[in-house]
Amino acid sequence: MDAVQDEAAGKRARGLDRAFEILDFLRQKRQALKPNEIAAQIGAPRSSVYELVNLLLSNGILEFTGGEGRVYLGRKLYFLGAAYENHFDFTRECEAALEQLADETRETAQFCMLDGNKYTVVRMREGARPFRISTDIGQSVPIPWTASGRLLVAHLSDQDILNFIPPQDFRLPGGEWLEPQTFLAEVRQAEREGLFTFNSIVDSFTHCFAVPVRGEEGHAAATLCLVTPRDDGIANRDRYLDCLKKAAAGLEHAPARPRRG
Amino acid sequence: MDAVQDEAAGKRARGLDRAFEILDFLRQKRQALKPNEIAAQIGAPRSSVYELVNLLLSNGILEFTGGEGRVYLGRKLYFLGAAYENHFDFTRECEAALEQLADETRETAQFCMLDGNKYTVVRMREGARPFRISTDIGQSVPIPWTASGRLLVAHLSDQDILNFIPPQDFRLPGGEWLEPQTFLAEVRQAEREGLFTFNSIVDSFTHCFAVPVRGEEGHAAATLCLVTPRDDGIANRDRYLDCLKKAAAGLEHAPARPRRG
DNA sequence: GTCATATGTACAATATATTGGACATAGATG
DNA sequence: CATCTATGTCCAATATATTGTACATATGAC
Numbered sequence: 134m135d136a137v138q139d140e141a142a143g144k145r146a147r148g149l150d151r152a153f154e155i156l157d158f159l160r161q162k163r164q165a166l167k168p169n170e171i172a173a174q175i176g177a178p179r180s181s182v183y184e185l186v187n188l189l190l191s192n193g194i195l196e197f198t199g200g201e202g203r204v205y206l207g208r209k210l211y212f213l214g215a216a217y218e219n220h221f222d223f224t225r226e227c228e229a230a231l232e233q234l235a236d237e238t239r240e241t242a243q244f245c246m247l248d249g250n251k252y253t254v255v256r257m258r259e260g261a262r263p264f265r266i267s268t269d270i271g272q273s274v275p276i277p278w279t280a281s282g283r284l285l286v287a288h289l290s291d292q293d294i295l296n297f298i299p300p301q302d303f304r305l306p307g308g309e310w311l312e313p314q315t316f317l318a319e320v321r322q323a324e325r326e327g328l329f330t331f332n333s334i335v336d337s338f339t340h341c342f343a344v345p346v347r348g349e350e351g352h353a354a355a356t357l358c359l360v361t362p363r364d365d366g367i368a369n370r371d372r373y374l375d376c377l378k379k380a381a382a383g384l385e386h387a388p389a390r391p392r393r394g
Numbered sequence: 395m396d397a398v399q400d401e402a403a404g405k406r407a408r409g410l411d412r413a414f415e416i417l418d419f420l421r422q423k424r425q426a427l428k429p430n431e432i433a434a435q436i437g438a439p440r441s442s443v444y445e446l447v448n449l450l451l452s453n454g455i456l457e458f459t460g461g462e463g464r465v466y467l468g469r470k471l472y473f474l475g476a477a478y479e480n481h482f483d484f485t486r487e488c489e490a491a492l493e494q495l496a497d498e499t500r501e502t503a504q505f506c507m508l509d510g511n512k513y514t515v516v517r518m519r520e521g522a523r524p525f526r527i528s529t530d531i532g533q534s535v536p537i538p539w540t541a542s543g544r545l546l547v548a549h550l551s552d553q554d555i556l557n558f559i560p561p562q563d564f565r566l567p568g569g570e571w572l573e574p575q576t577f578l579a580e581v582r583q584a585e586r587e588g589l590f591t592f593n594s595i596v597d598s599f600t601h602c603f604a605v606p607v608r609g610e611e612g613h614a615a616a617t618l619c620l621v622t623p624r625d626d627g628i629a630n631r632d633r634y635l636d637c638l639k640k641a642a643a644g645l646e647h648a649p650a651r652p653r654r655g
Numbered sequence: 656g657t658c659a660t661a662t663g664t665a666c667a668a669t670a671t672a673t674t675g676g677a678c679a680t681a682g683a684t685g
Numbered sequence: 686c687a688t689c690t691a692t693g694t695c696c697a698a699t700a701t702a703t704t705g706t707a708c709a710t711a712t713g714a715c
Contacts, residue, residue, distance in 0.1 A: 214475015
């Protein structure tokens with residue numbers, strides 16, 4: 134996805150950057166691919182990709198799986214990720230907060246963070262309705278498409294926000310153009326109020342609530358969200374926001390607080 | 395830890411390898427460190443480490459945390475690890491197996507895998523005794539020190555095993571030397587019997603039971619273990635082994651089976 | 656004050672990593 | 686049969702990444 138921002142052509146890419154581009158691509162695809170396919174789809178030289186894939190395989194960062202020479206993310210990444218999760222020990226508290234939210238509201242509750250310059254759902258608890266509303270965990274979504282996005286960039290200056298978010302991410306899935314100035318105004322509003330709610334701009338039937346979970350630097354390290362049918366969301370607005378704020382208070386500082394040391 | 399096997403001096407290290415050496419080192423230390431400290435402790439040139447750390451920071455692979463310029467594993471690694479875990483969806487089944495083992499035996503149950511050429515405890519459920527026996531999750535331990543180690547390398551030839559395990563790993567924590575031929579004989583025995591049990595060679599009061607969890611290639615992709623006081627282990631040997639085999643059967647093929655595709 | 660250690664930055668030299676392109680094979684298509 | 690695509694390997698050329706070294710600053714010892 135960073136291929137776009139390769140400086141003017143003719144430059145060589147650094148191995149490390151391409152390596153992580155490969156890893157991110159596999160994560161996004163969520164399936165094993167052949168080196169050849171990877172090269173073609175991320176627009177990298179085949180010889181480079183073969184070289185890097187072999188290096189990553191020998192390090193356990195990638196693994197053969199799915200046959201025919203296909204590779205996918207490896208066990209070593211699991212271990213490294215587990216060490217991160219263990220250090221910033223937010224998992225348990227996070228699950229508890231989502232559990233609590235789901236119990237109190239019967240709606241879909243999500244714990245969200247930034248992944249680079251995208252938004253992603255880290256953990257989710259589906260609501261208890263006959264028709265559940267849910268999203269995919271771990272998929273990268275443009276920041277402007279989400280309520281949480283307004284909160285997650287609120288610590289940046291307007292200019293930094295515009296530099297941070299890829300311009301094409303202001304194009305909504307329906308094709309409409311979200312004016313960056315409109316987005317910035319909503320960011321500032323979210324910052325002032327410490328919350329953001331709206332009828333989702335990526336579909337026609339959900340209402341989204343987001344509140345920040347502040348980390349050690351005082352800005353939103355993550356968000357807690359509820360995704361509800363529009364009617365219910367609007368009808369229960371105050372109660373839902375109370376629940377969210379309560380749950381977020383329980384998490385406060387947790388996502389960024391090392392367990393020891 | 396791979397610094398030892400740097401080919402004859404005078405060679406440059408490849409950035410990718412050093413980068414993952416840094417990541418592994420941080421995982422092992424389980425705390426944030428300054429780039430300077432990292433360089434000193436892994437024996438790498440300071441300028442290289444600074445260069446790489448900055449690259450990794452800008453990719454979200456590392457994060458500033460702990461102040462004073464200290465860095466630790468970053469959020470991106472958590473996402474990548476979560477994608478791995480999601481693909482090879484063993485977590486839920488694994489927890490269930492450990493739960494079942496803990497219920498049936500009241501002993502400490504572990505799920506273990508190889509991490510490169512070391513053994514590591516991936517998940518654990520502590521026993522229900524007044525004095526619990528437990529180990530650290532995610533720490534790298536020499537393969538010959540463990541019962542599971544006999545099973546995890548059993549698919550390799552004798553020669554491959556000796557090439558795979560660093561020679562110094564046959565030195566036990568007490569300083570005694572475990573003869574590699576003895577180890578190989580135990581590996582073959584474990585392979586034949588589909589299990590391995592012994593009075594632990596790293597302490598004087600535990601008995602260890604290990605059975606393989608076979609992956610798609612048919613060899614031990616992981617192990618399930620019980621760690622018990624010696625008396626209890628020996629007294630309940632048959633029952634404990636039955637429990638382990640039953641639990642492993644429930645996991646069979648799970649650790650390496652992609653959820654879709 | 657001097658000296659030593661810890662920490663971070665800057666830069667040039669050269670060892671080498673990245674890359675384009677040639678080559679080989681297999682399968683599909685017509 | 687010829688032709689095309691998909692896949693993987695090999696190799697030389699050169700753009701550049703790694704690294705030694707020098708430099709800058711802060712802190713503490715004495």
